[in-house]
Amino acid sequence: MSEIRKAVQKLYNTYPFPPDPLLDEPPPGYNWRWHYQSAYNFCKGRKPKKERIRILDAGCGTGSSTEYLVLHNPMADIVAVDISENALATAQKRLKKSGVLNDFQGNIEFKQFNLEDARDLEGSFDLINSVGVLHHLPNPVVGIQALGDKLADDGLFHIFVYGELGRWEILLMQRAIALLQGDKVGDYEDGVKVGRALFAGLPESSRILQREKERWVLENQRDECFADMYVHPNEFDYNIDSLFEFINTSGLDFVGFSNADFWQIDRLIKSDDLLSRVSQLSPQECYRLIELLDPSNVTHYEFFLAKPPFTRETWQDDNLLAKAKPELNPCMMGWESKSLLDYNYQPITLNDSEFEVMKLASQNPNQDLSVKDILSEVNFSLDEVRSLINRQLIIMG
Template identity: 55%
Template sequence: MQSPQDVSAAVAKLYDTYPFPPDPLSDDPPPGYNWRWNWNTAYSFCTGQKPARQNIRILDAGCGSGVSTEYLLHLNPQAEVVAIDLSAGTLAVARERAQRSGVADRAAFEQLSLFDVAQLPGEFDLINSVGVLHHTADPIRGIQALAKKLAPGGIFHIFVYGALGRWEIGLMQEAIALLQGDRRGDYRNGVSVGRQLFAALPDQNRLKKRETERWSLENHRDECFADMYVHPQEIDYTIPTLRELIQASGLEFLGFSNPKIWQLERLVGSNPDLVEQAARLDEWERYRLIELLDPESMTHYEFFLGRSPLPRTDWSEDKTLLAAIPELNPCLDGWPSHCLFNSDYQIINLSETEHAFLSACEANLQDPRRSVAQLASEHAMTLEEVRSLLERQLVLLSAGDPQM
């Protein structure tokens, strides 16, 4: 069994050989957005309301070639961002990426293991760790180290692999390793062996079909193929083991950031009796039921944890909603068109009334700031229609004064 130091060295060697992600460098800001990396939208998802301040500290824990770091910098223009990674090669790319897009002045890059994150000064309001913990020798130790750096009231975004949806990947990883023999650790050879295997397998082979149907487009690049099939360290999760990881952090589970996947009704909604039986299960039993019924969708888990005190705002009370201050969600693609993509890149068609209301919400970014009650009255919007905008992630709300 390899020591944690040996595992870290092997992982660093992989990413020195194949810096990942392999997104091209550009002098322009990154295209699109990931709402989970925007402080306002992520915090609103976790708490129900927009955060009170923007001058926050962000830790990108396992930044790789800096794609996530660049987004964090551009999506949070008042934030200070610290990015860490094991690989000197990928960090060099990350630094150049931030420099070329003009945001390097707010970024600090450190070659550092997750296990040594205590060496960084201070705490962080937002920690982002995407595709990292499952590549460490001890994910529990890693999540505990990061949790200690989360400030009170902070949120922690995590992405780890799922075992059920990556079943074929695991088999191919082992097959490549067997064929490599004592050349394991030669990652270019591993990519070559893997490419040859997929070319040789019959078209109806389950592993080849899954690669062709699900992964081949992104695996066209050797960097992606290596990250998927010849990685020296990977721990995949199921709901029971994921829950153990979360509990070990000592933080509060705030929810999966792809909640539609975790709606049982999409699978058994045609049978009300089954839905009623499932309602008797606790939260984690329902999650387990969903992944058992839809294993192919469980390629990964993405979720938020938080450290108290974290506010919770319930907009179900009319009085509270009427007093709220609405703003346009910053993660919309296509605005001010009547047809646009919401923060999850779902197509949204707006009515004239909805468009006018959202235009007023956009103006609310400037003073004077008007309440839902004022804007709804001006644009003939019902509270049900306002809640519909909120459910579709088109607006963010800040608490107002119910006495006003």
């Protein structure tokens, strides 16, 4: 095993991550990125055809994501792999204790496994989730390519990797701790001790301390989080340009960021003249502009990839839209009410006719109501249906 991989494994055996408490009940709410139907709709603009799907949680850690994958995809076959046996043991305890497996009709398998060897896993996967993992591999390209090869033709690959602009203070602190540790580098408990003592003495004027206080201090009360952040033996951080170089090595298409609101330029630029200049930029240049203007909030990138040629249904064809059968997005809170939380936990208020349309859509799929059927009962236009689709409130089958 490579020295780097061994060091990473030792870190997560010492401090399994994430240190989320083990609960006696299912985790709260939802996360649409781990709900296949909702994620598929976000990426491809329609309901997936397949119901029985295979999911890979690549680098599942202590199983917080795996638990949501089980909860949201009750018919799926799920394989959860990690290199740390201690993280895997906690993941298994987590799922047992919370009871999420009681109503689960699919299969779940936990496996101690190096994801760089993903090609050795059986079959392909409709959803691959790899959050906070690829940037810790000795060579992240090896990992993204191996996982990309396991993606089913219509599959989705969700990735989260670190951003350098919002983490430069962390990198400096990592180096400072390593300098002071000397030949004790690799002793993670010592690293946490050194790091905590360093922070305790830094003056208020220190940018490293200021950043810790404004952004990270709450989560870093846990030694697992502190170690994951400041005592990590191997971390690659990206910027938009190096991120797209990395993505291009996978041979997959970039679908979009899963925190899409962050990547809207109009939250940073208001002038019409400047916005018309922005319209001349490529999408990648536009993302770069956003991170240059809002660097400290770029602590990570989270995004979906898909096999080429990637296409998204836009429902511009009136006939196609009239025939489609809408259902409610399963990731919502507060339905059946006009005021609710959408898939992203944003509060929204529906007008009367939107509410009526959504009520009829909620009767699908059993009733098989098409958009045309619904519009014969409610005074609503196809463009208003498109607005519900674009806001991810309904999913078209």
